[in-house]
Amino acid sequence: MNDTNPSVTEADLHAYADGQLPETARARIEAFLADNPDEAAMVAEWQAQNSGIRSLFAGYEKTKETDALLVSPPRAVSSAPKRAAIAAAALLVFALGAVSGHYAPALFEKPELQLAASETLPKQAETAFMVYAAEVRHPVEVFANEEAHLATWLGKRLAIENLKIPNLQALGFKLVGGRLLPVDGRPGAMFMYENQAGERLTVLVGRNKENRTTSFRFASSDNLETFYWIDGELGYAVTGEISRDMLRQVAEECYRQFPS
Amino acid sequence: MKTPAPETFEGQILALLPSLRRYSRSLTRSDADGEDLLQDCVEKVLTRRGQWRGLNLRGWVLTIMTNLYRNGRRGKARDGLVELDAAVELAAPDVPADPQERARLDDALNSLSEEHRAVLMLVVIEGYTYSEVAAALDIPIGTVMSRLSRARQRVAERLKADNIITLRRPK
Numbered sequence A: 001m002n003d004t005n006p007s008v009t010e011a012d013l014h015a016y017a018d019g020q021l022p023e024t025a026r027a028r029i030e031a032f033l034a035d036n037p038d039e040a041a042m043v044a045e046w047q048a049q050n051s052g053i054r055s056l057f058a059g060y061e062k063t064k065e066t067d068a069l070l071v072s073p074p075r076a077v078s079s080a081p082k083r084a085a086i087a088a089a090a091l092l093v094f095a096l097g098a099v100s101g102h103y104a105p106a107l108f109e110k111p112e113l114q115l116a117a118s119e120t121l122p123k124q125a126e127t128a129f130m131v132y133a134a135e136v137r138h139p140v141e142v143f144a145n146e147e148a149h150l151a152t153w154l155g156k157r158l159a160i161e162n163l164k165i166p167n168l169q170a171l172g173f174k175l176v177g178g179r180l181l182p183v184d185g186r187p188g189a190m191f192m193y194e195n196q197a198g199e200r201l202t203v204l205v206g207r208n209k210e211n212r213t214t215s216f217r218f219a220s221s222d223n224l225e226t227f228y229w230i231d232g233e234l235g236y237a238v239t240g241e242i243s244r245d246m247l248r249q250v251a252e253e254c255y256r257q258f259p260s
Numbered sequence B: 001m002k003t004p005a006p007e008t009f010e011g012q013i014l015a016l017l018p019s020l021r022r023y024s025r026s027l028t029r030s031d032a033d034g035e036d037l038l039q040d041c042v043e044k045v046l047t048r049r050g051q052w053r054g055l056n057l058r059g060w061v062l063t064i065m066t067n068l069y070r071n072g073r074r075g076k077a078r079d080g081l082v083e084l085d086a087a088v089e090l091a092a093p094d095v096p097a098d099p100q101e102r103a104r105l106d107d108a109l110n111s112l113s114e115e116h117r118a119v120l121m122l123v124v125i126e127g128y129t130y131s132e133v134a135a136a137l138d139i140p141i142g143t144v145m146s147r148l149s150r151a152r153q154r155v156a157e158r159l160k161a162d163n164i165i166t167l168r169r170p171k
Helices: A010-017 A023-035 A037-058 A079-099 A101-109 A117-132 A144-158 A244-257 B009-027 B031-047 B057-072 B099-110 B114-124 B130-137 B141-160
Strands: A174-183 A186-194 A200-207 A217-221 A224-231 A234-240
Touching: A010 A023, A010 A037, A010 B130, A010 B141, A023 A037, A037 B009, A037 B099, A037 B114, A037 B141, A117 A174, A117 A186, A117 A200, A117 A217, A117 A224, A117 A234, A144 A174, A144 A186, A144 A200, A174 A200, A200 A244, A224 A244, A234 A244, B009 B031, B009 B057, B009 B114, B031 B057, B057 B114, B057 B130, B099 B141, B114 B130, B114 B141, B130 B141
Parallel strands: none
Antiparallel strands: A174 A186, A186 A200, A200 A234, A217 A224, A224 A234
């Protein structure tokens, strides 16, 4: 094209096809194209490509329900974990008052936040069990049919490499699933199991830098039994309305299977 | 999930998402890749918010997305392509909505290199001027023009290749 008309370059033709020329320049190119059918066909081809491309992708210019989540990834939001922690704390106080009345005086004497993790862990485990184990249709967020995903997801949130969900089949308990929940105001994991009689138990895992390793401990309120222990920064609690002996076996099995 | 207020940084990004989604899909070869690129871009934008100079947020985000696409997506597995789905319903007065032609155009675009595709989409989808493309990609304007030219030539060749269906030309 530069041969036939040095004043019109290929760049001019692109600019014409893309509508990037002022009016006077457009008229000049149109006059050129009228005399140069090959170039005119090429420009028409480019314009057809343009409208084809625009049409191809125009439908993607849309909102999705998850858009708000996209701009608020968990680690960018500082207020959400706090809100969750506040809610959990409120729930804890409520549950303590309602179920384990004998703890209440201690709670009022000593602010809850000053309790060491080894003291708060069994109570949080009891609360989680009471809230979730009673749920018929939605006891967990992710069911056992997605066990691998559940382990990867919660492992990531708790910063545990290769988190293995304990297998309690030998003791007659099958995994129902699990969920993310706040433990000491941080992301924690809860796994729920069920036996053939429909009895459930929960395994709670939480990370706390202030944790101090403990031996197995036992807590009991009404019919609810909890075994708990702290291993490094990770706290574990096994809770269920089952016999203390069975629960101890479950706790020992979990201790064996969780990586130390 | 609470929706961020429109005047906040997150709110402004949220308002841009639909058009960012269109651009990310225009760069990629499948719906899933388009959403991945969009998510990667938004994540980067949120972590780099301190670097935004307060002008032309959209241009800043588009540059980040284009660079992510050019730098990070090369060599990504090219299998598992998903057909265009969202665009099918839309009205397109100039272009026949023949699914076969759309598929051929999609295929032709997928044959472009990342560098060529980014230039073409910034011009065609985002309506960037050539100098804006040069600034966004940090390349000379001559390079913009040669990439644009090669991209169009390549698409035209692919569309003509088996000579069964060509795009209808406007008169």
